[in-house]
Amino acid sequence: MPRSPLRIFFATGSWAILAFLVLPILVVIPVSLTDTAFIGLPKEHLSLQHFDTFLHSPEWLQATWTSIWIGIIVAAASTALGTAFCIGCWFLSDRAATIARWVMIVPILVPPVVQSLGFYKFWVTLGLIDTHFGVILAHTLLALPYVTISVFAALTNLDRRIPQAARNLGAPLILAIRTVILPSIRPGMITGAIFAFIVSFDEIVGVLFLTVRRVETLPKMIWEGIQESVDPVIAAVATILVILTLLVTAAAVARSYAATKPHPS
Amino acid sequence: MSEPILSVRQAIKTYGDFRALDAVNLDIREGEFLTLLGPSGSGKSTLLSAIAGFTALDSGVVHAKGDDITRLPPEKRGLAMVFQGYALFPTMSVAENVGYPLRVRKWSKAAIRERVTECLDLVQMGQFADRMPQQLSGGQQQRIALARALSFKPDVLLLDEPLSALDKQLRADLQWELKALHERLGVTFIYVTHDQDEALSMSDRIVILKDGAIQQEGAPNELYDWPRTRFVANFLGKSNCIEARMTGRDGDHLIAEAAGHRFAVHAGTGVAETGKGCLALRPERIRLGLPGDEPFTGRVKQISYLGERCQVLVDHDVLGEVLVSQPTWHSGVRPEPRMDVSFGWDAKACVALVDA
Structure with a gap:
């Protein structure tokens, strides 16, 4: 391989950009292992004390648990709604359905601040400010596009004659959907649910707009923690999050890969 | 002549300006092997789909044994269909595919197992019960689709170009088998194809369609010897x-x-x-x-x-x-x-x- 100056320039540039993207994320790991009482790199030796603080702090554990159960409900709700939407569109498969699919994806394109402002105005009217339900509802709406993208990908691989065959063999529409369509698109639904959980779990802008004191999620705790104190426990939490996110994303990618891979014949 | 098992009267179906079915009248006799033959766009598949209940006619009626089934949903018609591309359920094993119509009809587990074995033996696929459809060849999938359609003992079997995806040699073999199966079971077959050899070799009666209308119908030798158009x-x-x-x-x-x-x-x-x-x-x-x-x-x-x-x-x-x-x-x-x-x-x- 010839090493032209241009080549070296671009290779260096690529690595620099990659490092710029990844380093801020990775820097939390050494910081979380610090032996000092403030945010900074370890001075004398590595320490797990801040992980220990996290695991024994009721506030942190409470916020973590809140984020987890909200995430689970959001994943379930958005997967149910998104799948129903996709199957409906798939059956229609005309222009209206195509337009509906595009409209469904628009929330991804709208800036989160604008969206949160909209939620805020509307949730005030509905009396949902500072309620868990309000957050769940907002997160479900934010997660829906991700679910529809993933479920639609699974549906496009499905032969339209398959539900027809089920009905021809005696299954009414609902039974045909339950016994034949849902099992076939399950990989897409699971991938969608995982993405929905991630969207909810690390969502911060909406939570800041919609909650005051009663609802405390993990991202909000971190945000407030960094403003009020320099406690390295934040770095410990961040490290746990980075590792968890990597694991869950890897699982989601592996799933969608398995779903799109053709079966051996 | 006895009452037809299925009859279509004045069936019309249009898609925009395109007339897929143009006032078609057709009687299907009990136990016959009827082939709907025509080039693509002739309306043969639309006619089959209307009989199966997947296509709603603009006007006209479909009768089954004297009952009006025009507005009946597909699952209530009791007409089995073998689809082009087979449409086997990918998440179910061969045995589960064949047993599906019986599970829907709430048969007992023992009765389902017995009937599934019977149907798989009928198409010589007994040893493949535990395979998944993706693990089978085209011809084998075709046989499973046939066994699945026959498992609930329908009076009428609708076949939509079932052999079109297979190679020539396998097609010829399956033609013989289909014909033998028809004679053995006494089930009425309605077979859609664009392949004249298939139509001539298997049918009791052929209906030739063109532009959504019936051109001529009759026994294979009648149509071959005395074409009208x-x-x-x-x-x-x-x-x-x-x-x-x-x-x-x-x-x-x-x-x-x-x-x-x-x-x-x-x-x-x-x-x-x-x-x-x-x-x-x-x-x-x-x-x-x-x-x-x-x-x-x-x-x-x-x-x-x-x-x-x-x-x-x-x-x-x-x-x-x-x-x-x-x-x-x-x-x-x-x-x-x-x-x-x-x-x-x-x-x-x-x-x-x-x-x-």
Whole structure:
């Protein structure tokens, strides 16, 4: 391989950009292992004390648990709604359905601040400010596009004659959907649910707009923690999050890969 | 004749400006093997889909054993269908696929197991019960689709181009099997295909469709021997089309005149008895001879060797190009390119067509 100056320039540039993207994320790991009482790199030796603080702090554990159960409900709700939407569109498969699919994806394109402002105005009217339900509802709406993208990908691989065959063999529409369509698109639904959980779990802008004191999620705790104190426990939490996110994303990618891979014949 | 098991009356279906079905009337007799044959866009699949309940007709009715089923959803019609591409359920094993209609009908587990085994044996797929559909070849998937459709003992089996995805040899084998299965089970088969060989080899009766309307229906040999229209004459096998002048009726046949010769032709109802007419003549009904042996004289233009048969294109001054098909193993004239030959045919070998 010839090493032209241009080549070296671009290779260096690529690595620099990659490092710029990844380093801020990775820097939390050494910081979380610090032996000092403030945010900074370890001075004398590595320490797990801040992980220990996290695991024994009721506030942190409470916020973590809140984020987890909200995430689970959001994943379930958005997967149910998104799948129903996709199957409906798939059956229609005309222009209206195509337009509906595009409209469904628009929330991804709208800036989160604008969206949160909209939620805020509307949730005030509905009396949902500072309620868990309000957050769940907002997160479900934010997660829906991700679910529809993933479920639609699974549906496009499905032969339209398959539900027809089920009905021809005696299954009414609902039974045909339950016994034949849902099992076939399950990989897409699971991938969608995982993405929905991630969207909810690390969502911060909406939570800041919609909650005051009663609802405390993990991202909000971190945000407030960094403003009020320099406690390295934040770095410990961040490290746990980075590792968890990597694991869950890897699982989601592996799933969608398995779903799109053709079966051996 | 007993009451038809299915009947379609005045079925009309349009997609925008396109008339998929144009006032189709059709009766299907119990136990027959009926084939809907036509080119793509002829409406044959739309007709099958309307019978199965997947396509809503604009107008017209479908009756099953006297009951109006026009507005009945597909799952309540009890007509089994074998789909193009098989449409096996990918998440279920072969046994689960075949047992699906029975589970939907809430059969007991033991009864389902017994019937599934029976159906798989029927299509010689007994040892594949635990496989997944993706692990089977096309022909094997086809058999499973057949077993699945037959498992709930339907009276009527609808087949939508079931062999179109298979290679030629396998297709021929499965044609025999389908025909044998039909005779053994006594189930009414409605078979859709665009393949004339499939239609001729299996059917009791063929319905030929074109542009959403029935062109002609009848037994395979009837349609082949006595086509009524130019379309049928050319779609079902090959035909020479001979322009002739009709000079009148003589008993049960008509007299036609072409290139200075008069001969008797077969004529169905609705054929003009005088004036210009068009005759269909099958290539294998034409005899070749040396000049002077037969009434018409021409020159061999091209020869195409097909193994068991040989096709000879003969140029005639008035009739134009005439296609002759001869067995390769015969004792008559062996034509060569650019050779002068004579040709002729027996009385009533030609059929007068309706669309002159």
